[in-house]
Amino acid sequence: MKHLSTALILILIAATAGCTDRRTVQHSETIMGTTVSITVVASTTEEGRAFIEAGMAEVRRLDAMMSLYKDTSEIAKVNTAAGRAPVKVSPEMIEIVEQAVKASDLSDGVFDITIGPLVVLWQMRLKEGAVPTDGEIAGVRPLVNYRNIVVDRKASTLFLRKQGMIMDLGGMKGYIADRAAAVLKQRGANNALIALAGDIWALGRREDGKPWRVGVQHPRENDKTLTVLELSDRYVCTSGDYERFVIREKKRYHHIIDPRTGRPSSGVISATLIGDRGSFIDPLAKVPFILGPEAGMRFVKQHGIEAIIVDEKGAVTTTQGIVLQ
Numbered sequence: 001m002k003h004l005s006t007a008l009i010l011i012l013i014a015a016t017a018g019c020t021d022r023r024t025v026q027h028s029e030t031i032m033g034t035t036v037s038i039t040v041v042a043s044t045t046e047e048g049r050a051f052i053e054a055g056m057a058e059v060r061r062l063d064a065m066m067s068l069y070k071d072t073s074e075i076a077k078v079n080t081a082a083g084r085a086p087v088k089v090s091p092e093m094i095e096i097v098e099q100a101v102k103a104s105d106l107s108d109g110v111f112d113i114t115i116g117p118l119v120v121l122w123q124m125r126l127k128e129g130a131v132p133t134d135g136e137i138a139g140v141r142p143l144v145n146y147r148n149i150v151v152d153r154k155a156s157t158l159f160l161r162k163q164g165m166i167m168d169l170g171g172m173k174g175y176i177a178d179r180a181a182a183v184l185k186q187r188g189a190n191n192a193l194i195a196l197a198g199d200i201w202a203l204g205r206r207e208d209g210k211p212w213r214v215g216v217q218h219p220r221e222n223d224k225t226l227t228v229l230e231l232s233d234r235y236v237c238t239s240g241d242y243e244r245f246v247i248r249e250k251k252r253y254h255h256i257i258d259p260r261t262g263r264p265s266s267g268v269i270s271a272t273l274i275g276d277r278g279s280f281i282d283p284l285a286k287v288p289f290i291l292g293p294e295a296g297m298r299f300v301k302q303h304g305i306e307a308i309i310v311d312e313k314g315a316v317t318t319t320q321g322i323v324l325q
Helices: 006-014 045-066 074-080 091-106 116-127 134-143 169-187 278-284 286-291 293-302
Strands: 023-031 034-042 149-152 157-160 192-196 199-203 212-217 225-231 234-240 245-248 251-254 268-275 306-311 316-318
Touching: 023 045, 034 045, 034 169, 045 074, 045 091, 045 169, 045 192, 074 157, 091 149, 091 157, 091 169, 091 278, 116 134, 169 192, 169 199, 169 234, 169 278, 199 212, 199 278, 212 234, 225 234, 225 268, 225 306, 234 278, 234 286, 268 278, 268 286, 268 293, 278 286, 286 293, 293 306
Parallel strands: none
Antiparallel strands: 023 034, 034 192, 149 157, 192 199, 199 234, 212 225, 234 268, 245 251, 268 306, 306 316
């Protein structure tokens, strides 16, 4: 998790030590501009390292395909050709985009992978020490509409109808985590913890046979956890306003943009979702954050997702299956 430090993960793992025939092996590296950590329970340290390298290789492979910041990536080529021509991509990229579009449909566009132009606008202006004007936002908003993505499965092409559109797959890290988990399982690693920024896949159980323990950071007190979740074969993702933000004229501007307004959302400061598939949970994690606590809770309940939502006053609301510790 982006909000769950590597140190905290290690503390939780260290508590499982003591078995003689199984051992916990962990490794972290920087991929996708963030820390990726994989922890596995293996028979030997060498086996554990081999498992981890296989998982990391899958993360690197998909990052090379999905990164906005690599000119050679498939997504960068599609964005560059926006409004001009379809781009041939791998069947896997077709699958990723189709899953993202499905999440956009489920959320009625509250999650939108074409949010890129608004994200870029806000990043540029905040870096300059300003905020975008109403006119600038109005000028960019027409470029944000996932319905303007043309997916041709037969030809294996993607096309963005308007020049200047930008698909941003940052909300699809869950797909990468799913694939890394699948690789580990294929290799025989059924007990593992995969952490990609604010996303964690908890596979199986710890070395001692107990569920993995994952701390959810308090959104306003960096040295505290909101709760500790005990997870087995579950995926957890948190969206929060406390990792990437700036203060301008005593107002907090965070990185989660509401595509309906073109501005950072308000009302919620942290939303944690728990489910059994990363490619489903990750894109939807921003939905309750943007919708607000009441509409957000209705949304997650409608789709059978467990959630913890913290509003801007610090009030915590959870679904029935969550027990705060």
